[in-house]
Amino acid sequence: MSEKIADWLIEQKAISTGERELYAYAVHCLFSLLYPIAFASVIGAFLGMITEAIAMIMPFILIRKFSGGYHADSFKKCLVLSSIVIIVTLLIGKYIKNIFIVNIMYIAATILLMVFSPIDSVNKRLDDNDKKFCKKVTIFIVGVIFGVVGVLWIIGYRYYTVFIESGIILAELLQLVAICHNMIFNENDYKLSM
Numbered sequence: 001m002s003e004k005i006a007d008w009l010i011e012q013k014a015i016s017t018g019e020r021e022l023y024a025y026a027v028h029c030l031f032s033l034l035y036p037i038a039f040a041s042v043i044g045a046f047l048g049m050i051t052e053a054i055a056m057i058m059p060f061i062l063i064r065k066f067s068g069g070y071h072a073d074s075f076k077k078c079l080v081l082s083s084i085v086i087i088v089t090l091l092i093g094k095y096i097k098n099i100f101i102v103n104i105m106y107i108a109a110t111i112l113l114m115v116f117s118p119i120d121s122v123n124k125r126l127d128d129n130d131k132k133f134c135k136k137v138t139i140f141i142v143g144v145i146f147g148v149v150g151v152l153w154i155i156g157y158r159y160y161t162v163f164i165e166s167g168i169i170l171a172e173l174l175q176l177v178a179i180c181h182n183m184i185f186n187e188n189d190y191k192l193s194m
Contacts, residue, residue, distance in 0.1 A: 001031065002028040002031060003020075005023075005024070005027045006023045036057050036060070036082070037054065037061070039082065039083075040053040040054065040086055041053055043083065043090070044090065047091070049090050049094060051160070052160070052163045053090060055160050055163040055167075056086075056093070056164065056166050056167040056170075057086070058167065059145050059164050059171075060167035063138060063141055063167070063168060064171050066117065066137045066138045067113055067118055067171050067175060068118035069175035070174045085170065090163075093162045093166050099158060099162060102162050102165055103165065105169050106169055108172075109168050109169045110168060113142050113172050117135050117175070118131055118134035118138065119175050145168060148164070149165060
């Protein structure tokens with residue numbers, strides 16, 4: 001779709017053919033940002049949990065871009081897996097009674113994200129400069145979100161902190177899937193950047 005939009009921009013004489021790749025990439029990046037928010041919002045609306053869905057997906061998007069981990073090898077697989085994960089996570093967050101367990105998992109996920117990030121994937125390769133940059137950005141974002149969660153917890157928005165924490169936990173789970181895949185199949189598809 002991003003290539004079609006770039007072609008349309010060329011037809012409209014808004015850009016030159018030499019700028020096609022750049023604009024196609026820019027549109028792709030925009031869709032990569034907006035798609036998860038829209039998708040989670042639709043699922044959240046279906047479940048009557050739009051605010052919760054956005055509270056979960058925003059930290060996930062911020063972290064996931066830089067932390068790496070498992071990436072599906074096709075859009076269809078990504079769509080199916082994402083749907084299942086979003087629905088299950090929202091329902092667990094809604095009905096969980098013991099917030100202490102979520103807090104412990106969140107703290108563990110935060111530490112693991114800072115240690116393991118980024119994880120290189122066969123479907124999304126990083127060079128050494130990218131790895132250093134992504135690690136620094138991941139640590140910064142995780143730290144900021146940790147502070148935000150702390151403030152929200154203190155002022156009494158504990159219900160919503162569960163969903164923010166869930167987004168961070170999901171990002172770490174995708175790293176663990178990548179690590180386990182590498183260990184089980186003894187492949188270099190995923191590399192730790194420690």
